[in-house]
Amino acid sequence: MAITKLDAARRQLLAAIHLHWFLVEPLAVYQLAANVSEVCDKLLEKSGGTRIKKHVADDHGWEVKHVNMLINSARNFMKHADRDPAAILEDITFDECTALLLTACIDYTMAAKRSPPVVGVFIAWFAAAKIGGSESAFSAMAGGLFPGLAEMSQADQILAARRFVIHPMQGDILHDSRTELSDSWRWNELRKSGQDFRTG
Template sequence: MTSPLTKLDVARRQLATAIRLFFDCTDPISVYSLAANAWEVIDVLCTRAGVASASTQTRGHLTVGKDLKRDYINSPFRNFFKHADRDPDGLLEGFESSAVDALLFLAVEDYIQIRGRSPVEFQIFQLWFLACHPEKIASDRADGVLNAADRVFPSIATLPRERQIDLGHRALEHARIDAGVLNDPRTEPAY
């Protein structure tokens, strides 16, 4: 018999799987769907716990009348992927694999905020995303994060996307067997 699972357990497993699929260059629709499912659960848990999450901060920067879940997470991609009742013959245009990057990042950041630790998949994705998008780093954290990012992913922001993802894949594979990372108290198992 399997152990009981909490909502956070399920979200962690979905998000870790999404990140592995992402770095394996597997179907971005599946990655997006898993990431959106995980994000939604983590977001609700952060809100209920009063955690100042990245999603909460993001909501503060949205255009008046826009909703993070409705207008950015669900629409148009997630709704198209999971519903056929309103448009059974619909066609989706404009979906790029890069659409999942920010969603994965939000879910990872929120998970780390509520849990205080995370699987190696989350740690590598977080560092990869910030290395690829240094403009997203808060100025009070920039020096430390950029130094860490440059050690693992030197000059990654200037590389083509395929090479960026390949470097992320390699870093994840290395981290998954690195005893120092695995034994760090900030690391927890994904599954």
């Protein structure tokens, strides 16, 4: 079966969220999220759509290539050894992956003009963890899905995400078979044992 660039981006994005919340492997998450962000950013540049990297660059007085350089320095370290076989890198943190995953989620949503429900859940989880529940209507909604998340430890924030996707709220669309791109088979598998996985 042939796939499009957006298909490839979607599958990598969903895998990255699964890895981030259930296997907590920053190197793999970072690579996948960076791939998604790069693909979607280029598609958005071609179509004239809203680009998160452009917003970040403008906010700092940079060019987009500077943002790409910051992201790709770690990404290239993990891919290449021809020019710098003895190089070392400060290990990538969970928070750095969270931030890049948020960018990838927004980029994908903008490029595809839709997204799997779990992408929206990730954005809400980020808002509840980093902003709390009172800064805006969206963060208030996020706080309703993940109450008290901003005050929790990182490990408890991860467990809250797992609890939500394993046992979503009544009427939640995460497991609605009618929802295109729901990717529900992964969550069905993770329900079986995912809560027992390590959190750091």
